[in-house]
Amino acid sequence: MAQEHMKKVRLHDIAHARAGDKGNRSNISLIPYSAATYEILLEQVTEKRVLELFSNKGASKVVRYELPNLPALNFVIDDVLEGGVNSALNLDQHGKTLSFLLLTLSVEVPVTMAIKNTV
Amino acid sequence: MVPSVVNIGCGAGFSGDRVDAAIPVAETLAKREGPKYLIFETLAERTLALAQKHRRKDPTHGYSPFLEDYIRPILKKCYETGIKIVSNFGAANPKGAAMKISEIADQLGCKNIKIAIVEGDDLLQVMSSRDIQNHPTIEGLEIGDNEVIAANVYLGARPIAEALSRGADVVVVGRCTDPALVLGPLVKEFGWSEDDWIKLATGTMAGHLLECGGQVTGAYFADPGYKDVPDLANVGFPIAEVANDGSLIITKADNTGGLVSAQTVKEQLLYEIHDPENYFTADVILDISKVRVLEVGPDRVKVSGAHGKQRPDTLKATVSIDGGWMGEAEMSYAGPNALKRAQLAIDVLKRRCRDIKTNNPIRFDIVGTMSVHSGDNEDTTNTHKYPDDGDYRIRIATCGHDKEIVERVNQEMLSLYCSGPAAGGGFRQHLTDQVQTASILVDRNKIVPKVHFLTDYT
Known part of the structure; x- marks a missing residue:
């Protein structure tokens, strides 16, 4: 699709997410509000971009799992919890708030797509 | 006779959860036909180590500190209407928890209540501290000379099913996998065999969806203007309806806030999951990669497509050190x-x-x-x-x-x-x-869970 037919939005406008922790590893689900948006997430929310987003927190590796029937993506991010719930000095030792950090990523969607806010 | 549907509600999703959430769940379950269960999940990874410290100070303690707050409001209702209670309230002292529940039952006039205790999760009973300290950990952390405060194996559903089959009204476990609290009753009611991987997977998925209480019914979900939740202050806790063929509906307590939608179920389905094809538990390796969710009525979501693979030869244990x-x-x-x-x-x-x-x-x-x-x-x-x-x-x-x-x-x-x-x-x-904490894997043959009834001790 040509560039002029696209607009930039935040992931928060088209998807929701929840973070869970195990040791020093976080998993964050990313679930589109509309199944039609799943392809956009698949194309644009790559392991590389997510690793970059969490690099300030020490993330060393990101694996993305695809669940086409839900549809949803599941990101598993290593070493992102500053030691995890038993030793992190971060106020949020579980990394519960990280789901909404993921939702700050920007993505391009067709201008015709109805969403609440654009950036 | 094998029932057509088993109803299982959840009254708490973590050790600090709302103490009144179970009341509407028990009231809703009481009106249902067929077997009914109320579970409480109150034991996070670290909670057990803290409980162990309490027990060292006072041998009668070391179980869930909120046990009485959770149990007292619903015990009589459950006992009178045939709702069985299954929980990991036991923490470091399942027998202590059972004695406390018995004391409350006496006060409430629940005569002849049968309280079962599942033991065998304490790894220090079968392995020396030294052997645990020398054991490789999943995280790569060296335990070394650090004192082992607690080491507990995640037991599976079988001992819970055994306790229920022997007539327990209340089953108190120390450490077990969270989904086992739900799978145990299903194995008891439906007689699912130890290698019926697909059914065990569905029961485990039901347990996974229920184990965090309100997290599947609109709690931990609301994002005003994006994901609105009615009456969050009074969020209703979940109820799973599971049929013998493995079909599963998630709904919630009557006359409560919150909501059950495809979105709330999807968020909880993936909560704390890594590889969706390989979620390891003591009973089965759950594969949720092909799961579908479908809204089939108001606050009713059907979840289907769980697959299962042969359970692992090892059990996971959490070791807690200073x-x-x-x-x-x-x-x-x-x-x-x-x-x-x-x-x-x-x-x-x-x-x-x-x-x-x-x-x-x-x-x-x-x-x-x-x-x-x-x-x-x-x-x-x-x-x-x-x-x-x-x-x-x-x-x-x-x-x-x-x-x-x-x-x-x-x-x-x-x-x-x-x-x-x-x-x-x-x-x-x-x-x-x-x-x-650190995790180690233990040969499952080393671990022999035991079911006792409180009456065995007197």
């Missing part, structure tokens, strides 16, 4: 030029902490700019996006085994009252006794 101390201290700066005063305060703290000459890690935050989303070594001067005027709170955090050093770092924050920048206020501090 983790030293964590110190945290905070101070607020507000009004004109508050951000600059907050940053000056951090400069002063950094200079003063240098003189303490410790290798312990120290972290600084300015709450109101970036904190929870920042890394440990974030530059707290990189705040150009934020106004100088505002309402900011600085925080220092450190940890280490030397309590005095940790306390001294906190003290530096306190001293800012008289010796820091202008108008710092609202000092608070915490000093926390830390527990470190």
